[in-house]
Amino acid sequence: MTKSEDKKPPISKRPKLRLKQREDRGVMLRLVKRMFRENAHRFVRQYAIAIVCLVLIAGTTAFLAWIMRDVIDEIFVEGNRTAIVTLPIIVFLTFVVRGFASYGQGVLLARIGNNIVARYQRRLFEKLTELSVDFFADNRSAHLAARINQNVSGIRDTLNLTITSLARDVLSLIFLVGVMIWQDPILSAIALLAAPPITIMIATLARKLRTVTREVIDVNARVLASMQEAAQGITVVKAFTMERPLRDRLEVLVRTAEARSNRVAAISERTTPVTEVVAGLAIASVIAYSGYRAIVFGYSPGAMFAFITALLLAYDPARRLAKLQVQLERAMVNAAMIYEILDLEPRQADKPTARPLVLTTGEISFDAVTFSYHAGEAVLNGISFTAPAGRTTALIGASGGGKSTIISLMQRFYDVEKGAIRVDGTDIRDITKASLRTQIAYVPQSPYLFEGTIRDNIRLGRMDASDADIEDAARKAQAEEFILRQPLGYDTPLGENGITLSGGQRQRLSIARALVRNAPILLLDEATSALDTRSETLVQEALENAMKDRTTIVVAHRLSTIVNADQILVIDGGEIAEGGTHEELVDRPKGLYARFYALQTRRQGDDILPLA
Structure with missing residues (x-):
């Protein structure tokens, strides 16, 4: 942290800061409520057993402190021979109960946590498959996968931290403080003076940690995404000798992630020295004062030993509770980022009144369709055409003209801005996406x-x-x-x-x-572009058989693959420049199709347009 970051905000900004802090607390409280509402009812029995185990741990811990008074007074002061047998047995049985209770709560909470992670992984995958294509166009898949991988444990950690803290640490602290007060109220008051300064410090650090944790998650996701992309594109990396540039780029990300992680560690661990100093001062004061009273006034050593034992045992749950808010902040940041994805609504969601598609003939029509990926950059400009049922419609044109966009709109990967796309006269926005896509082979x-x-x-x-x-x-x-x-x-x-x-x-x-x-509708987007001449010939024969009696829209650059199409549409600048059969279009010497055909058959012509 720099000095400027540690400075207090100006007085004029403090009311806004306090308002922001209250809003953050409200958001986090709603988030915790949501997590418990979605998950707690599923594990009522398991949580009940785990809580019983945690209560047993808290109770046995306090009991060990309480029984120390009898151990010292009865065995070491009074020399009670019976107590030499009974008290060690009681202590042993207490540890047995504590051990089995620790095992039980550990296994149960782990199983609950693993089930929660598994359920949210399923929910996330289901949500990702529901989201529209444009979401994945805006979010890099590798970065998304890395971010989810880091965030998915946040809900489990939040729930388990809350349960263990309330049922074990809070109860242990309450029971042990009760033992301390029972043994000596004055010494208890001295020991509890350490609580207020530690609480104030933890609240301050937790606010700082919330922002930094999100930054760390984002940077680490970028690191993992870069590694994943390099692995997926390893042949390109090696072919273009990109190893050094990619290493340099990753080095910057790794250094940033390391610096942010170090900052989180510095903020998180600030609780440790302060807690140790304050707790050490309190414990030292209690030992000194209790020793003085035992020597000067002859107080029972058993009572003092029981009190100090309770105080020392209380330190561990107190220390965990001191770090609880910091740990919860980190876990809830992860959980919040998971819910950001789960709460997304698909842009191409089905209408409440959407009905399944009942296909009769399979005719497809585009009616004055306008569409753009980015505002002000129209890809299709009021395009209209009809793909007759059971016939083949071919789309050709220069790259970027909108051919593949037509294929995407037909499957409703995106929604049109103006106009309509109809199948058998029904607007595809009025039917369910699933029923539409089951009728399409792509x-x-x-x-x-x-x-x-x-x-x-x-x-x-x-x-x-x-x-x-x-x-x-x-x-x-x-x-x-x-x-x-x-x-x-x-x-x-x-x-x-x-x-x-x-x-x-x-x-x-x-x-x-x-x-x-x-399927009755077949969409081919450059289906033979990756084939050699021999394979293309063989596959083209197979496709021609597959296209029989199907409504087919085929995008092609190689005109040899579409000469037998029932109609050919030339797409230029998001509009239909011309249309007809192969023979009709070739006979238009100044038409775009004729020039494309001349280029591909190596005949020279004026103003030949390249298929770039």
Whole structure:
């Protein structure tokens, strides 16, 4: 901490600071209530048993202090032979009860905590799969995963800290203070003078820690995200000799994270020296005063020993309680960041009145659709067209013209700004997203494969597909030949995103996944872009068979793949520049399609537009 950070705020700003502190306390209190409301009722029996165990720990701890008076007076002062047998047995049994109670509460709270973490991991994954595509466009996936990984334990820690502190530490302190007061009220008053200064100091540090903890979480998430991105893109890293620049960038993040973590440690551990000094002064004063009274006035050594034992045993729960607010602040910052994600509402949420899509013919129409990813930068400008049912509509044009955006809007990854998209005359905003997407098979430009075997990845297209269905789809996608060459065939595990396969092989698996879905609407976004000439020819034949009797929208750069389309639309600047069949468009010598075709067939023409 710098000197400027330790200075008190100006008097004029203090009312605002106090208001902010009250608001923060209110937010944290609501957060704790929410956590207990969502979780406590699920573990009533387990928490009840754990609390009983914690009460036993607190009670046995206080009992050990209380019995020290009889141990000293009966055995060492009075020489009671019976007590030599009974009191050690009682002490031993007390430790046995304490040990089993500690084991019980430890195991129960760990199980509860693990279950809470597992449930929130499920909730987070469910929420992430519900959120719209634009959320992931705004948040880097690696950073998001790293942040969640750090935050997910916050709710567990908050609940467990609260339970153990209230049922063990608070009760232990109350019981031990009760023993101290019972033994000697005056000495108790001396010892308890340490409480107010420690409480004030902890409250001050907790406020500072709240902001710093969030900063540490964010920076650590960036560190983990950078490592994950480097691992995912290792071939690019090595191909472009990016090792040194990435190490330098990571070094800056690591140093920042280290500095922030050191700051958190410095703030968190400030409680230790102050607590030790104040508690040491109180304990030393009690020992000195009790020793003086025992020597001068002949007070019972048993009572003094019991009091000092209770005081020393009370120090441990008092020390934990002194750090409790600091620990809770850190845990609740993590918990709050989890709820920030859980409370997000999908931008493309279903309407309350949304109904399932009942497909009749499968006709798709775009009616004056306008859309932009960023305000003022329209990608589509009032585009209108109809994709006839059971026919193939091809979209071509220069990159950035809006072709892939049409594919995304069709699946309602985004909502249109103006106009409407209809399936069989029904606005897709009036039907459920799930029912819409189950009627669509989609092959993206960049294929993505998931953890699991080749068979598992194809089956993701339709989870009830049989092995025969999967193998038939693979054959139609011209994928079976290379699949059977794999070590375990269809049951071969894939590396991350199928890194051991070529781009064309990954694309053919993606096509097989779409084919096994057997949906009435087929969307192909550059489906053959990653294939070599031989594979493209084979897959194109398979796709032509798959497109029969299906409403198909295909985005393509290679015109050879769409010459047989029922209609071809040329997209330019977010608008439809021209449309027709291949023969009709080629016969327009000054049309965009004719120029694209001339370029790809290596015929020279005027003002040829590149397919960049």
